[in-house]
Amino acid sequence: MGVQAEVQFQGVLNDYSNTFANVDRLLRHQGFSLFDLKPMRYSRGALPARFRFHQPCDTVSGQVIWADVLYLRDVGCPRYAEFWGAVGPEKALKLACVCELHGLADCAAEILTRIDGMEPYLDLLTPELQGRKASYREYNSSFDRDLSLFF
Secondary structure, X not given: OEXXXXXXXXXXXXXXXXXXXXXXXXXXXXXXXXXXXXXXXXXXXXXXXXEOOOOOOOXXXXXXXXXXXXXXXXXXXXXXXXXXXOOOHHHHHHHXXXXXXXXXXXHHXXXXXXXXXXXXHHHHHOOOEOOEOOOHHHHHHHHHHOHHHHO
């Protein structure tokens, strides 16, 4: 259902290195899509930046050298089943949980809208709207009615 990996943007170029280009190509050919990328920056010695943590590791600024990437099955894609096969409700629900765990509630909601009987779970994913809890339907109706509420 998903792959989380650490990839590099610099270094040895060959077909077997864990460069972003190689990992991306491999996973896309297996039916996965990039859902998240968290870059790690490293400043150059000519002008060192602060470390991100209280240890000598990645820095708050500098060149992107590595990244943590998250690839998932994009079952919300309109033609996903045509290319990669249908995903049953149980797997779809698990995938929605993985999305939510990674801060991708919108992606989780998109998956859940394709499964019958998931409205209670959609309500759990829905964030507050102007300081109050709204149902999934109320939240989306508010968006359609008055986009300025989301500024």
